[in-house]
Amino acid sequence: MTTDERDTHDHGHDHEHPGTTPDVNEAGYYELMAEAMKELLIEKGVVSADDVRRNLEFLDSRDPVDGGRVIAKAWTDPDFKKRLLDDGTAAIKEMGLTMGDAELVVVENTDDVHNMIVCTLCSCYPRTLLGLPPDWYKSKSYRSRAVIEPRSVLKEFGTEVPADKTVRVHDSNADMRYLVLPQQPDGTENWSADKLAEIVSRDAMVGVVLPTAG
Amino acid sequence: MTLFNVGDRVRIKNSHPPGHRRTPFYARGKIGIIERYCGEFKNPEELAYGFDGTPKRELYRVRLSQTDLWENYDGPENDTLDLEIYDHWLEKAEG
Amino acid sequence: MNQRQHDMGGMDADPIENSAHEAEPWAKMVTSLAAAMREHDIMRIDELRRALEDLPSKIYEQDYFERWSEAMVNLLEEKGVFTRKEVLSRMEKIKDKIEGGL
Helix, strand or coil, rough: CCCCHHHHCCCCCCCCCCCCCCCCCCCCHHHHHHHHHHHHHCCCCCCCHHHHHHHHHHHHHHHHHHHHHHHHHHHHHHHHHHHHHHHHHHHHHHHCCCCCCCEEEEEECCEEEEEECCCCCCCCCCHHCCCCCCCHHCCCCHHHHHHHHHHHHHCCCCCCCCCCCCEEEEEECCCEEEECCCCCCCCCCCCCCCHHHHHHHHHHHHCCCCCCCC | CCCCCCCCCEECCCCCCCCCCCCHHHHHHCCCEEEECCCCCHHHHHCCCCCCCCCCEEEEEEEEHHHHHHCCCCCCCCEEEEEEEEHHEEEEEEC | CCCCCCCCCCCCCCCCCCCCCCCCCCHHHHHHHHHHHHHCCCHHHHHHHHHHCCCCCHCCCCCHHHHHHHHHHHHHCCCCCCCCHHHHHHHHHHHHHCCCCC
């Protein structure tokens, strides 16, 4: 929140007065902390205002649309799909996309295997392709349970995987980041890559749901 | 030449040193198969404390059977879990 | 040795809560500050993870970006970039400015 936005709030409270130390239980405590850190880091010359702005812009420009484009291209271009599975980091570079400091591993769903991604130790996620992770991905519930009871977790997302299909969990615990390449839904065989990209959801690329033609 | 090859049977060390570690608790002491070699990476256990992360460590993806990982795994025997383990956390397993 | 708080695989936990909630502007600011410091190798992601893991459990259990903020303050204090006291007093100053409507 910027100072300007906060200034539009009502200041007519008489229970608050200037000079009070912010309290951790108070609403807005962490907004103040973020603003204070930013001011101090810039004043001390640790980072520049431009560094911060540029990183904020990059963050805001990231969302699952790019991940969807990668999947749709893999569905419509078998050579690209091969390169993507072989070396994900290099293949997405062809599309002008980057992984930052990490490497990309793309895991393919088949008739025999269903893949799903978790990071049990923190919340590693292919942010440059999907944006910031959703809250559930960062939750204790998902981080704890995805490895020990993946089929129950999948059911909670409405995804039932038959017993004769392997569920393969990937714990994204070190330098790789993962993207699930789902199976292309029936009935979309003649669709363009642009149209296909629209049906590839963030959750399908994490492997907790399946894309559908509808 | 890498320390391990795809298909090798490996044991993830059953060790619990203090500090920043990227080997999940649930996988320590378990046996799996090398799924792929990921390359050499700076050691996060050193990077986390301001050191330069060298020597670099070989990173592998290890595939484990879910029924080996969890005593009461509630799913079919062919379910698996893959995770990344640095070479110094791995040892060759017999058999 | 016990399983540490951040090392969650296999712990007992509640059903998944699937809510659609966008990161707030301050959370994006914290993320961007961390990214900018990574670019200058002032704060590595490995160091931040270590600082997160070492947080008291009460704070570790807070919202994701709240614990990031706390870990960043601890780590930057350790590195001599600023002190927690400086951060708190700056927070007070900002708060006063807002309440003063300036």
